Amino acid sequence: MTRLSIGIDGYNLALPRGTGVATYGFGLTETIREMGHSTLGVFGVDVGTRTETRELFFYDRIGRERLPETRRQRRRRIRREWLQMLRGATAAQVPMTDRVEKGAFAEKLPAFDRLVSLDGLFEIADRRLRHLDSFLTLHVDNPPDIMHWTYPVPVRLAGAKNIYTLHDLVPLKLPYTTLDRKGDYLRLIRHCLTSADHICTVSESSRNDILQLFPDVPANKVTNSYQTAPVPSDLLDRDAAEDARFVEGMFGLQHRDYFLFFGALDPKKNLVRIIEAYLTSQSKTPLVIVGARHWGTEQESRLFGGGGIALYGGPTAQGIRQLDYLPRSILLRLARGAKAVLFPSLYEGFGLPALEAIRLGTPVISSTTSSLPEVVGEAGLLVDPYDTNAIAEAIRALDTNPAIAQRLIDAGPAQIAKFSEAAYRQRLAAMYARVLQA
Template identity: 45%
Template structure:
């Protein structure tokens, strides 16, 4: 398996130094300066945009201590890099409406771009994953340039060898905008495998740490985790929670993606009265422990292409409250309590029901892992295999 990065590793960098620069850049955003117009570097970049960019090998020799990045590195046979690839591709597409071509030695039969990018790999069948159409269906919930996003997805629909998506809901949304791609859209869903977590303990060993670090009692707090952005419906969730008659605090784990005055107002109220606690980041074992220890996970999102937090909670047998929007009914099946994402009173009633109904929580806790098994890694790999075979 080849993995292509777009780090600022100069083509003049000695081979033995590429590995060093690679790991030095792995935790940083690309901030390299763009060449000044009409300089030699600028002309070289424009030529590469036209004739194609050649990826350079980043040999991983083991001389750099990389164990700290083990959780972030995908499985790979080769690491390749094209300097400033993703910014260059976006700029090229904005100016020309064309995809940037990348060339690598001995290209694979299939290049699977796991995000919609204006790039194609020469000599390979190019597949693009489109997780959802939130920027087009709920344009007020994202900061994407809607004109650029629409043109990019339209171009992918026209020339991709296949489009991968992650739910039947997303497949329907894609076809509602781009019906001509119907015979090339494949739904593989997503997966979650808790057995691969560090320590293989599902977070159980961290439960005492949760009590010690955060003063939380197992089964006595509600949990929301994920990116804090408008489509997550956090404003209504916090408002509904503050109206609910419950003594269990609401713990929110996630960084603010972009701010909404409504969400901030209710969040500030909850933080001030101590009923809401916010944690911006947690290591994976601690987050998994929080999920396992929660009374329930609350996730009444306005739209989800898949809804991985719901699957993660189901896998651990944690009761889930969610909405019927997007792919959430597909993922949760009969193993969740559903509420109306747009109705605060419905969310409040759902929270109170989840808090008081012990039998409901037991039933959902037992059915969660059974529902999660529908999306286990074996089934996911089989769906991927069928898609790749169809493309070849």
């Protein structure tokens, strides 16, 4: 394929703490670069008005909350945003120089070839969708051939083919598990499906959901590209014993002697049943839970009442440890040394933590629902996520029978091969070629 310019949004990349979609965006950008294409990062960070300070402000403000404003500043900003909402908006070019030391962002931001940013881009777009029922048109100098939005956002880039990745339709399939305003979400998805040049998704399960819930969408407009598990090669090449010593020294956990859950603490992750099943199993192996608390809703927040693990308002047994958000490099080391990763989610568009665990050589307990059988295959124990006893039986099996764990580990390489970087590049190349030819 001819060398292309492809834009990637920074909607999730700019969040203070990582998300699965941020990992997806990071991996997508790196894959596009490996394919020989140039990349443009499109962000909503305030970089000011002066060209010479835009790079400085971008790296100062990315991942942070908006700076405090005076009443006058806030009025001016809102007036400006309303004008941009009505007329369309233009993002400013952010110079790429060596003036700012960027080593601290190596795990957070891909190495974009170009950067543009508009203060409040995604908030302005949301306002336009609510008030005018249409997407915001964004302009940039020298637009890319393709703009690949990694998330359903109400923005369309002028001068480019616009692709939107819909990871799942959980707010429509399991409306009781998210805090989205369902009417607004449905309208957003309908606009994505009608205005997009193409729709990308990450599993056959999600593709089927899209085509079933929106039967007017042509099947050839929706591509399942899957995704890969972007585990750093230096971690995979490193002796596992080195990571084991690191985890023991930092957390006091022995290699293959703890179960691990990691991910956003939202209802579809099924954390209540995971904890119930762990307690029911009567395992003496610790359960480590890694997740940011702010994702929880009322039921999940009760799990962490009083600053420690609690179940339905009462304290649990001593085997459960909670860790807050961890940098990705440390989290992957922790996953590499676990006896198993517990990921029996109610519903997933893809289920990246499960694939990451398999790539690291760690057994997985996962679900028979949604995309997870596609992702986990024979490299995990699949259970009904609504059946606490089934989850507990799987925990007991891996806790007491090393042969089962070894069977799952041995099945890992064949499963990972289905989601290799080479296969991902081929699927993306085919999708981009089809979009440009349409």
